[in-house]
Amino acid sequence: MKAFILDRYGSADGVRAGEMPVPHLQENDVLVQIHAAGVNVLDSKIRNGEFKSFLRYRLPIILGHDVAGVVVGVGSRVRRFKPGDEVYARPADGRIGGFAEFIAIAEDDVAIKPKALTMEEAASIPLVGLTGWQALIERANLKRGQSVLIHAGSGGVGTFAIQLAKHAGATVATTTSAVNAGLVRSLGADVVIDYHKDDFAQVLRDYDVVLQSVDKVTLEKSLRVLKPGGQLISVSGPPDAAFARTIGAPWILRMVMGALSYGIKTKARRRHVNYSFLFMRANGRQLTEITSLIDDGIIRPVVDRVFPFASTKEAMTYVEAGRAKGKVVVSLK
Numbered sequence: 001m002k003a004f005i006l007d008r009y010g011s012a013d014g015v016r017a018g019e020m021p022v023p024h025l026q027e028n029d030v031l032v033q034i035h036a037a038g039v040n041v042l043d044s045k046i047r048n049g050e051f052k053s054f055l056r057y058r059l060p061i062i063l064g065h066d067v068a069g070v071v072v073g074v075g076s077r078v079r080r081f082k083p084g085d086e087v088y089a090r091p092a093d094g095r096i097g098g099f100a101e102f103i104a105i106a107e108d109d110v111a112i113k114p115k116a117l118t119m120e121e122a123a124s125i126p127l128v129g130l131t132g133w134q135a136l137i138e139r140a141n142l143k144r145g146q147s148v149l150i151h152a153g154s155g156g157v158g159t160f161a162i163q164l165a166k167h168a169g170a171t172v173a174t175t176t177s178a179v180n181a182g183l184v185r186s187l188g189a190d191v192v193i194d195y196h197k198d199d200f201a202q203v204l205r206d207y208d209v210v211l212q213s214v215d216k217v218t219l220e221k222s223l224r225v226l227k228p229g230g231q232l233i234s235v236s237g238p239p240d241a242a243f244a245r246t247i248g249a250p251w252i253l254r255m256v257m258g259a260l261s262y263g264i265k266t267k268a269r270r271r272h273v274n275y276s277f278l279f280m281r282a283n284g285r286q287l288t289e290i291t292s293l294i295d296d297g298i299i300r301p302v303v304d305r306v307f308p309f310a311s312t313k314e315a316m317t318y319v320e321a322g323r324a325k326g327k328v329v330v331s332l333k
């Protein structure tokens with residue numbers, strides 16, 4: 001099958017279009033013919049070797065963390081899916097490979113695709129949708145009447161998280177460029193801060209939650225907008241010891257991650273707020289809940305650009321530039 005293959009860590013030169021065998025189906029797997037694949041910053045970070053310490057891939061691998069397509073085969077123990085089902089998924093770490101014609105995914109990581117969405121729209125959802133869910137619902141336990149600051153509201157994570165937070169009943173503030181103010185308002189943002197012009201830390205006070213996905217300066221400033229007991233949840237680092245324990249990292253990595261987050265954790269403690277790092281994970285059950293929200297018209301996808309499959313490397317470069325409005329997808333049609 002055709003695929004985009006990572007041969008060596010480093011730069012875009014390490015990725016090439018080539019042929020790979022169709023993946024072997026294990027007893028709990030579904031084999032999906034991929035119609036569209038979402039492109040994430042994570043693909044480039046893995047390609048650059050940034051996550052080598054805890055995502056121990058043996059190269060070559062196929063990149064790609066988001067897929068939508070049709071089930072064409074099921075393992076002997078699969079009960080919830082059958083050939084012909086239209087599905088979408090964020091395959092588990094260690095089993096990625098969305099930039100290809102086929103992928104084998106554990107049944108537990110797959111969900112039925114939202115009915116009204118095209119394959120391209122569906123492929124834009126899983127990774128950012130699960131990130132929003134795991135940050136705002138699972139970890140922050142966001143409740144009606146609470147307030148949340150979502151950084152980079154016009155990005156992949158932000159466009160989903162704003163809608164989810166509104167559905168939870170929260171007041172939502174977000175940072176974005178003036179040009180994207182209309183987009184984030186249309187998604188439900190109540191307070192829109194142009195980060196080029198205004199300092200969010202001067203404007204916002206007593207927030208319950210911050211979802212952080214940008215740089216270190218923004219991370220530290222975010223502490224100031226939280227009320228005592230508030231939560232700063234970062235998906236862009238630094239990783240902490242709790243995360244290291246979750247992934248069963250060896251003690252040396254636990255020490256390193258503990259050291260990396262020592263500064264922000266200490267500053268958070270002084271302000272009586274909590275800092276934690278989140279690294280999203282595959283979860284078909286949560287993705288099924290997301291399907292319902294999309295089917296009910298509560299959340300909609302925001303797709304910036306669709307590239308042809310042959311242009312997957314260009315799609316990655318576009319995402320790396322950091323200016324995407326919503327998601328970038330490659331189509332295998």
Ligand SMILES: NC(=O)c1ccc[n+]([C@@H]2O[C@H](COP(=O)([O-])OP(=O)(O)OC[C@H]3O[C@@H](n4cnc5c(N)ncnc54)[C@H](OP(=O)(O)O)[C@@H]3O)[C@@H](O)[C@H]2O)c1
Nearest residue numbers: 041131152154155156157177213235278279280322323324
């Ligand atoms: N740990 C995890 O599980 C996890 C999961 C998902 C994502 N992430 C990480 O989270 C980060 C964001 O991911 P993403 O998919 O949302 O990225 P993305 O879609 O590529 O983000 C692009 C958007 O970010 C905005 N932006 C850039 N700098 C900004 C700033 N300083 N303030 C406000 N907005 C800013 C841009 O708007 P302008 O053009 O207006 O600047 C653009 O719309 C990445 O580092 C990614 O690796 C982590």
